Amino acid sequence: MxxxxxxxxxxxxxxxxxxxxxxxxxxxxxxxxxxxxxxxxxxxxxxxxxxxxxxxxxxxxxxxxxxxxxxxxxxxxxxxxxxxxxxxxxxxxxxxxxxxxxxxxxxxxxxxxxxxxxxxxxxxxxxxxxxxxxxxxxxxxxxxxxxxxxxxxxxxxxxxxxLENPIDKNLIAEKIQNVSNPYSSSKKHIVASGRFCFQKGFDFLIQSFSLLKKKRDDIDLYILGANDGEYKDEFDRVMQIASDCGVIDDVHCLGYKSNPYPYIKYADCFALSSRWEGLPNVLIESLHLGTPVAAFKCVPIVERIVEHGVNGFVALPEDVDSLAEAMDKALLLGRVSSNYSGASIEEFKKVFAE
Missing domain, CATH: 3.40.50.2000 (Glycogen Phosphorylase B;)
Incomplete structure (x- = not known):
């Protein structure tokens, strides 16, 4: 054939x-x-x-x-x-x-x-x-x-x-094979991932983190994602917010990582602060890796992905107090699991084979 x-x-x-x-x-x-x-x-x-x-x-x-x-x-x-x-x-x-x-x-x-x-x-x-x-x-x-x-x-x-996005389980398994914990401190690590653009809402995340930092001093924040070139202005704006909030020393922006999965796997919480998304892949990947999440309900499907109180907490859209509370609670969950599966291989094949 x-x-x-x-x-x-x-x-x-x-x-x-x-x-x-x-x-x-x-x-x-x-x-x-x-x-x-x-x-x-x-x-x-x-x-x-x-x-x-x-x-x-x-x-x-x-x-x-x-x-x-x-x-x-x-x-x-x-x-x-x-x-x-x-x-x-x-x-x-x-x-x-x-x-x-x-x-x-x-x-x-x-x-x-x-x-x-x-x-x-x-x-x-x-x-x-x-x-x-x-x-x-x-x-x-x-x-x-x-x-x-x-x-x-x-x-x-x-x-x-x-067709809801599937998870590339084989790629993730390959990327975390034989990798060690990338974090050196004993603090609780909150991680976020995405390009430094307005959509990702890292300005909200910094404000939420600063509110949580007032409550507990044992946390830090890592942001993975491109922050140069066309993203430099937004990066500078967000870093100014971090400075104004007094948390600049606790916010670590590592730039683009071709392998972000060790940072997500060994984090204590993954935070999604986006103003909008299509279907947030990194959210479902975080849950697949067993990392609890705190996420804005930026699109309706977030509530169908995150089991509130079980593997994470859903915050009100663009509400920094709500996200700070969600992160605080997520840090207590430990390792979690997810029932998300996405569309099947057969469903994708059907679309292309018809």
Whole structure:
């Protein structure tokens, strides 16, 4: 049987959308699908999708070029490869490849919706309204995301399927194999992970941490994630808040880590302070590693992931007092477990095989 040729368009970055794209590529049967990654540059960031791509992965690099030339090169790859399926997991790429759908009627275009509509600008919402209906299939991470696309963007319900993010258990096991505790002090360690951008709410986290610090002195905070380049201004703003709150010496910003899992595994609490998320991968990974969580209810699914009082505590959105209380309680839980499973391998295979 001839294999189906699949092109995965991904940004050269290591956000949740990129990592899920890599995981989906691993899920698909290599005896049925011939997958090639098309790596598109993403600003001037230190991290790279190469940190998570298996060495044997086929790939094409678009290269750093102007936006118009970038679109042409993406078109040229589709023209040259003549794939059976094209996949994209972020709006910034989906809005560039979906217009080509009409030029390649035999190619199936599958896209993944990485965020809720309310987080998008007016122009982005218009792009979703006009372009997403061109896709053959749209993967959303939650049922609320699907409802938004169907009810607000008027996308036909038959095009949209809900597949909650799976956990890359094999990768995590590999990353924590034979690793030691990265923390040197005997304090209780709170950890957070994500790029220093407004979305991640690290300003809220610092304020919550400072409130908790007044109650107990045996804690420190580690933040893993890119804090240079385009994220430098937000990093400086958050660090000024830490200085103003008097906790600058207890906040450790380690920058991007290609392997964040030892820090999460050996932490006493993982904190999610985001203003919004799609489906927070790092939250489900923390619970998978047995680390209790304290999380803003930034999206409805957080309450379905976190068993309040069992493996973590859910805080009111953007409420620093509530998050401080959640962290304080989570520190008492010890090691925890999670019932989260995500979509099955068969469900993902079905979307690509249809």
């Amino acid at each position: 001839k294999k189906k040729k699949v092109l995965f368009f991904v940004q050269d970055s290591v956000g949740g959308a990129e990592r899920i794209a890599v995981l989906i590529s691993k899920i698909l049967d290599s005896n049925i699908f011939d997958i090639k990654f098309v790596v598109v540059p993403y600003s001037d960031v230190a991290n790279s999708i190469e940190d998570f791509l298996p060495k044997e992965t086929k790939r094409v690099n678009i290269g750093k070029v102007r936006p118009v030339l970038k679109m042409f090169r993406m078109f040229k790859v589709i023209w040259r490869e003549k794939p059976d399926i094209v996949f994209s997991s972020v709006l910034q790429l989906s809005n560039k490849i979906l217009p080509y759908r009409m030029l390649f009627p035999k190619t199936k275009f599958i896209i993944r919706c990485e965020n809720y509509l309310y987080t998008y600008s007016r122009i982005q919402k218009l792009e979703v309204f006009l372009l997403y209906r061109l896709a053959n299939k749209i993967i959303t991470q939650t049922r609320e995301m699907k409802d938004e696309l169907v009810n607000e963007s008027k996308i036909p319900q038959s095009k949209v399927v809900v």
